[in-house]
Amino acid sequence: xxxxxxxxxxxxxxxxxxxxxxxxxxxxxxxxxxxxxxxxxxxxxxxxxxxxxxxxxxxxxxx
Amino acid sequence: xxxxxxxxxxxxxxxxxxxxxxxxxxxxxxxxxxxxxxxxxxxxxxxxxxxxxxxxxxxxxxxxxxxxxxxxxxxxxxxxxxxxxxxxxxxxxxxxxxxxxxxxxxxxxxxxxxxxxxxxxxxxxxxxxxxx
Numbered sequence: 036x037x038x039x040x041x042x043x044x045x046x047x048x049x050x051x052x053x054x055x056x057x058x059x060x061x062x063x064x065x066x067x068x069x070x071x072x073x074x075x076x077x078x079x080x081x082x083x084x085x086x087x088x089x090x091x092x093x094x095x096x097x098x
Numbered sequence: 099x100x101x102x103x104x105x106x107x108x109x110x111x112x113x114x115x116x117x118x119x120x121x122x123x124x125x126x127x128x129x130x131x132x133x134x135x136x137x138x139x140x141x142x143x144x145x146x147x148x149x150x151x152x153x154x155x156x157x158x159x160x161x162x163x164x165x166x167x168x169x170x171x172x173x174x175x176x177x178x179x180x181x182x183x184x185x186x187x188x189x190x191x192x193x194x195x196x197x198x199x200x201x202x203x204x205x206x207x208x209x210x211x212x213x214x215x216x217x218x219x220x221x222x223x224x225x226x227x228x229x230x
Contacts, residue, residue: 052158060164061155067166072226076165 037096041069043087058082102152102162109145112138130202134209141212144219166227173222178215185210 044054051065058079067073068083075083075095084091116138127135152162189207198206 052160055160056158059161061160061162061167062158063151063155064164064166067226070226072228073166074228079165 036074036098037071038068039094039096040065040083043089043094047087049086054083054086057086102149102156105145105149105152109142109149112145113142134205137209137213141209141216144216169227170219170222173227174215174219177222178211178218181214181218182211185214 040054044051049057051069052062055062055065059082060079064073064075064079068075080091080095084094087094116135120135156162186207189203189210193203
């Protein structure tokens with residue numbers, strides 16, 4: 036599973052730290068997500084999608 | 099924050115106990131003792147790094163623990179337990195072949211488990227968790 040978190044973050048002008056605070060995780064988790072080293076829980080994926088006002092499948096790309 | 103402080107207190111206690119052992123001992127240290135100090139020091143460094151990571155997160159207003167850190171810990175615990183079984187099996191196999199006292203063998207086993215936990219954490223932290 037790939038994701039477009041970095042792209043959306045740039046679009047919304049958010050730092051990793053800002054996004055981490057908004058979805059209540061540590062910055063390291065955002066780093067892992069962007070490097071595709073971690074697949075988030077459904078709740079975290081939902082929270083991230085809500086921050087970016089998008090659907091989950093627009094941010095997380097299932098192969 | 100609370101857990102970070104507990105981690106620091108535990109690390110300090112281990113450091114004090116090890117320091118007491120080191121400075122109060124009148125006998126000359128063997129290679130095994132020096133190796134034990136090295137392993138204890140490594141595990142302490144690991145605990146302090148974990149503590150600082152948690153404190154850093156708390157200072158930035160982030161949770162000290164989140165779903166990733168919990169999953170890393172769970173996977174580390176499972177993996178290190180699995181590997182530790184083989185360590186104890188190996189220790190049982192060699193105990194008759196080496197001239198060591200029972201308390202030394204148990205000490206080696208415990209320190210070995212601590213090293214396995216630390217290495218497992220580093221490996222899992224490095225490769226990440228894909229859940230696939």
